[in-house]
Amino acid sequence: MARYIARRALMTIPVLIGASFLIFWMVYALPGDPVRALAGDRPLTPAALAAIRDEYNLDDPLLIQYGKYMLGLLQGDLGTDFAGRPVIDTITQRLPTTVRLALTAIVFEIIIGLTAGVLAGVRRGSYMDNLVLVSTTVVVSIPVFVLGFVAQYAFGLRLGWFPIAGLSDGFRSYILPGLVLASLSLAYVARLTRTSLAENLRQDYVRTARAKGLKPSVVVGKHTMRNSMIPVVTFIGADLANLMAGAIVTETVFNLPGLGRAVFDSVLRQEGFVVVGIVTIFVFFYILFNLVVDILYAVIDPRIRYD
């Protein structure tokens, strides 16, 4: 197992290099001149323009630009944005917001999604099952920003339970955006759990567990759930990586200064260093959580061995 993890960790290096190059190339290929756009209506003098272009290596060919970036990276320098602010500062400042938001969302996803899925899966065709099926269908079909606005209006404005936007209220500020961010995945988790549980309840080993005289709660909660969790854990793990990366809409609606917003803004401004730095972190999260999921597989299902 240790060797497997070491091998997987080594494999992340080429993946990160490849991913960062692809992103670098894509930003490079964007049409338009970021420096001119930066200057706005008042044109810069040719000398100032050249100075900025030179500082960010914008006149070099792609590979030279990338090479210079990587050299800086090896020395721990992620570069700066056009305002002269180090990229690493942007990341360290914004990462905690994104992580908190993602963790809040994943907690909702696990608690509500699993509970709904289990209630529905245990008795297929019951009132509860239909309720879960209908409500998850509704949630899946509503766009996230609509859900966000509705949540702001209902719980923020009318009921006043949670702040409408921003980070003014500590932990409570994350509850509404977390719930909205979780809503889509929550519906998937509920459905996946329901299907997986219902399928496993038909297995022979469940009949054996009943024949052993075990309590119904043990038959379902222990024997069936452990087997049903395999696809659900895969989904939640991959989704956690997703949540870390892709909360642009939610962060915008709730005005949260997270990494999603940062990467979106810097794509618009064609700030290559910022985009590459942040997206490479996203890629790293993906690799990390995928590894965690693969390890969890072996923990849940002893038939899976990595040797």
Next chain:
Amino acid sequence: MSETLTTPQFAGSVGVPVLEVDDLHVEFRTTYGTVSAVNGITYSVNKGETLAILGESGSGKSVSVQAVMGILDTPPGFITSGSIRFHGEDILKMSSHKQRILRGPGIAMVFQDALSSLNPVFSVGHQIGEMHRAHQGASRREAKAKAIELMERVGIPAARERVNDYPHQFSGGMRQRVMIAMALALDPEILIADEPTTALDVTVQAQIMELLSDLQADTGMGLILITHDLGVVNEVADRVAVMYAGKIVESGTIDEVFTSPTHPYTAGLMSSVPQAESKGTRLNPITGQPPNLAAIPAGCSFHPRCPHARVGSAAAPGRDCAVEVPDLREVRPGRKSGCHYSEELYGE
């Protein structure tokens, strides 16, 4: 239909049967209609006795014991009438809690396919020891010690080293031994073995059957053996009940039923077994298919396939095979047959 199958010699020697199943009916209510899987079966099992329930797939033999075990899938399966008495007390009238704690120490079950019947994600030691933990409140350590002891008892080599292994790490025969160890954990009074050897190699089949009969001799438990394998029945059973379309069509001691059947279905089964001395000749199967349990033929359910069926004007009064349902009745001491014409066909 309230008589039991107990033969006089057993009834005399061991007293009240441990398990009595009386006129049990089970049906499955599906969206496509009602399937009558078990249609009034009656039998009993004494301490130390082996009853074989013999039948083709779809004859209701597994469903009947699942009903006894209380593990029918409800819905769609429902016990519609009858009683299942354990030491005289009707299990069907017990509270669900009492039913549950009976499973294990009272009645235990060994299933057909040990690979799918054991939980793949728990070690075999855990699954065996779970019986002691759930029913006797044993500690983890005690449960593990008991599991090792049981694994040794059912002949699993290096039990101490293998107790933490998982089902997929065992061979088919060893897995079935694990199932047996699990079923035996609480010294059940009745052990139900539902086709325990069907999924195994022939050589391993013999070992498992030998193990079951040795364990039975040690513990004095009653054994219900569900099988379609005439050879298995012949080796270990004391009595046999032959099932067809959810009913018992013939019962008696193993030697008598095998040497002189009193029902055309049993006779057909016996003559369809390949024999070494008749090598080169054609097999002699029963023609036709077992009936669809959603549409069991009227009268005797076997009559469409029966070479001796008497229908219409050929039938004796009140014994038209296509109209009148034959009762299971005593045709000789200790022998019961569900054929209208048993006496005519097979003598008194």
